[in-house]
Amino acid sequence: MENGDIRPKNNQVNKIYLPIIIAIALAAGVIMGNFFNVFSGNRTFISKSSHKNKLNRLMDFIESDYVDNVNTDSIVDLTVNNILEKLDPHSVYIAKEDMQQVAQSMKGDFVGIGVNFYMYKDSVAIIKPVPQGPSDKAGIKAGDRILFAGNDQLYGRKLPNDxxxxxxxxxxxxxxxxxxxxxxxxxxxxxxxVRDIIPIKSVDAAVLLDNKTGYIKINRFAETTYQEFHKALLDLKSQGAESLMIDLRDNGGGYLEMAVDIADDLLQDDLVIVKTKNKKDREDITYSTDKGDFENGKLYLLINENSASASEILAGAIQDNDRGTIVGRRSFGKGLVQREMPLGDGSAVRLTVARYYTPSGRSIQRSYAHGGDEYFNDFSKRYESGELYAADSIKIADTLKYKTLKGRTVYGGGGIIPDLFVPMEGKHGDEGVSMIMQSGFVSYFVFEELDKQRKEFSFLNEKEVADKVLNTDKYYAHFAKYISANGLIFDLAKHKQRVKFYIAAEFVKQLIGDSAYYKMVLGEDNMIKAVLADEKK
Structure with a gap:
C-alpha cells in the first residue's frame, strides 16, 4: 500500500514525558478507531427547531454584513465540532477533505501501485513493495527511489504525503x-x-506458535476483517491448531458487525453476543448462529488499555459466555455505538445513537462527565496508580457486579477486566523503552542502516539476519545516536539486550517478511508466554 510516513526532524522533541505522550497516542487511536461501529446509513429528516434557524440567520449575517471577509466554512466546521464535544467523546465531525482517507482505511483496499514508502532525504524511498502487488511484479525493490511518476518530479520538492x-x-x-x-x-x-487493488490488511499475522497453538493478530475491525480472520482460522486449523489466541491489543475498534461475526465463529449456537439500546430504550439482541468454525478448543483473547469498542464487544461476549480466557490489562472502556450521517457537502458526523451491553447486561463505558480531555487522559491515571503493573490496583465500583453464564463475577463501568492479568513489559518507569522500540523510529532507523549496506544482507536467511545484528553492538550504538539526534532522551544502557532484540526483529521484518518478524517477537512477548504457560495447566 502507499503508506508514507515522515521521519521526525532533528531536535523536534526536547524531552519525553511518557505518560502524556502515550496517553495522546492512545486517545488518537481510540477516536479514529471508534468512528466505525455501525455501517453507514443515509437518513433524511426535517427539524422544526428554532435553534437551527438561529444558526442559519447568524451565518447569513456574517456573510452579508461582517466587516471583514471570513471563511464561513471554517466557522461552520468549528461550530459543528463544538456542538459534538458537548455530547460525548465519540461523536465526531469528519471534514470533507478527510472523508476519503477515513473511508478508505475501513474499506479494506484501495487502488494504487503497492509500496510502503517514506520521505528520506527528500526522496520517495521504498521501504518494501507489497508482496505480489503491482510494484513487486514490476521489479521494484526495497531501497529503490521513485524519482518521477510520469512527468512529475517527486524528489527535491518537499511534497506532502497527500x-x-x-x-x-x-x-x-x-x-x-x-x-x-x-x-x-x-x-x-x-x-x-499497472495499478491494481491493494489490500489494507486488518489481520496483521496468523501463525502457529507451536504444534497446536494458533495466533491471529487483528489491528482493527474493517469491512474485510471477518473474511481475513476466517481464512486465517481455517489455515491454522489445517496446520493442526487446536487452541487459539486472538490478539486485540491496541485495536481501537471498528465495525460492530465484524466483531459479531468473529464471535459467532467462536460461540455455541443461540448465545447472546451483544445487546444495544437506543434513545427510545429499544433493545436489539444479537445471538450466535450455527455457523461457528471454532466453537470448541481453548481460546484466549489478548487485550490492553488500547483495546476499545468492537474489541471490547468481542472480549465481553467471550468472557460473559465463559467461552475463553481474557488475558492482559483492563481495556479502554468504550460502550457507545456510532452511525455515520452525511451532511450534504461531502462531510459527515459520526453520531452516537446507542449504547451496547455485554451478554450479562453490563455496560463497560467509562464516565465522560468531566469532559473529553480527562476521559482520554485515563491512561495517565492508570499509569500513576500502578494499575498497568498490578491487578490489585484496578479500581472498579463493587456495585457494578454481574454474573457470567456459569456464575463467575465480572464488572461493568470501565472496560473489560482480564481473567489473567499480565503487567506492562519492564518495570514501572521503563515504558519509554518499550514505546520507542515498537514505534516508527526503529523502522526508519533500520531502513537507513540497510540503505548503507543492503548487499551485505542480500542472501541471508531469517536466523542469519538476526544473528548478524545481535552479535555486534554496532547497531545498538548507531541507534542510540539516532534517537539522540532526533531529540529523544533515553537511557538505553540498562535495556541494551532488549533494544538489540527489537532492532534485529525489524531487520528481519524488512528483509524477510511479517510472518518471520511476528514469530521472532512473539517468542519474547510476556502475554504470549503467560498464555502458553496457562495452556499447560
Whole structure:
C-alpha cells in the first residue's frame, strides 16, 4: 500500500514525558478507531427547531454584513465540532477533505501501485513493495527511489504525503511510468506499473506458535476483517491448531458487525453476543448462529488499555459466555455505538445513537462527565496508580457486579477486566523503552542502516539476519545516536539486550517478511508466554 510516513526532524522533541505522550497516542487511536461501529446509513429528516434557524440567520449575517471577509466554512466546521464535544467523546465531525482517507482505511483496499514508502532525504524511498502487488511484479525493490511518476518530479520538492498519494493512485488497470533509482546497483531506469487493488490488511499475522497453538493478530475491525480472520482460522486449523489466541491489543475498534461475526465463529449456537439500546430504550439482541468454525478448543483473547469498542464487544461476549480466557490489562472502556450521517457537502458526523451491553447486561463505558480531555487522559491515571503493573490496583465500583453464564463475577463501568492479568513489559518507569522500540523510529532507523549496506544482507536467511545484528553492538550504538539526534532522551544502557532484540526483529521484518518478524517477537512477548504457560495447566 502507499503508506508514507515522515521521519521526525532533528531536535523536534526536547524531552519525553511518557505518560502524556502515550496517553495522546492512545486517545488518537481510540477516536479514529471508534468512528466505525455501525455501517453507514443515509437518513433524511426535517427539524422544526428554532435553534437551527438561529444558526442559519447568524451565518447569513456574517456573510452579508461582517466587516471583514471570513471563511464561513471554517466557522461552520468549528461550530459543528463544538456542538459534538458537548455530547460525548465519540461523536465526531469528519471534514470533507478527510472523508476519503477515513473511508478508505475501513474499506479494506484501495487502488494504487503497492509500496510502503517514506520521505528520506527528500526522496520517495521504498521501504518494501507489497508482496505480489503491482510494484513487486514490476521489479521494484526495497531501497529503490521513485524519482518521477510520469512527468512529475517527486524528489527535491518537499511534497506532502497527500500530493504523493494522488500521483501514485489512479484507476484500476491504469498504467504509470516510474523513473526509479536503484542505489545498490547505481543505476536509473524506467518501468511501467499497472495499478491494481491493494489490500489494507486488518489481520496483521496468523501463525502457529507451536504444534497446536494458533495466533491471529487483528489491528482493527474493517469491512474485510471477518473474511481475513476466517481464512486465517481455517489455515491454522489445517496446520493442526487446536487452541487459539486472538490478539486485540491496541485495536481501537471498528465495525460492530465484524466483531459479531468473529464471535459467532467462536460461540455455541443461540448465545447472546451483544445487546444495544437506543434513545427510545429499544433493545436489539444479537445471538450466535450455527455457523461457528471454532466453537470448541481453548481460546484466549489478548487485550490492553488500547483495546476499545468492537474489541471490547468481542472480549465481553467471550468472557460473559465463559467461552475463553481474557488475558492482559483492563481495556479502554468504550460502550457507545456510532452511525455515520452525511451532511450534504461531502462531510459527515459520526453520531452516537446507542449504547451496547455485554451478554450479562453490563455496560463497560467509562464516565465522560468531566469532559473529553480527562476521559482520554485515563491512561495517565492508570499509569500513576500502578494499575498497568498490578491487578490489585484496578479500581472498579463493587456495585457494578454481574454474573457470567456459569456464575463467575465480572464488572461493568470501565472496560473489560482480564481473567489473567499480565503487567506492562519492564518495570514501572521503563515504558519509554518499550514505546520507542515498537514505534516508527526503529523502522526508519533500520531502513537507513540497510540503505548503507543492503548487499551485505542480500542472501541471508531469517536466523542469519538476526544473528548478524545481535552479535555486534554496532547497531545498538548507531541507534542510540539516532534517537539522540532526533531529540529523544533515553537511557538505553540498562535495556541494551532488549533494544538489540527489537532492532534485529525489524531487520528481519524488512528483509524477510511479517510472518518471520511476528514469530521472532512473539517468542519474547510476556502475554504470549503467560498464555502458553496457562495452556499447560
Amino acid at each position: 500530493s504523493l498519494f494522488s500521483k501514485l493512485k489512479g484507476e484500476e488497470g491504469s498504467s504509470i511510468e516510474l523513473t526509479v533509482y536503484r542505489k545498490t546497483e547505481g543505476k536509473q531506469f524506467k518501468v511501467n506499473v
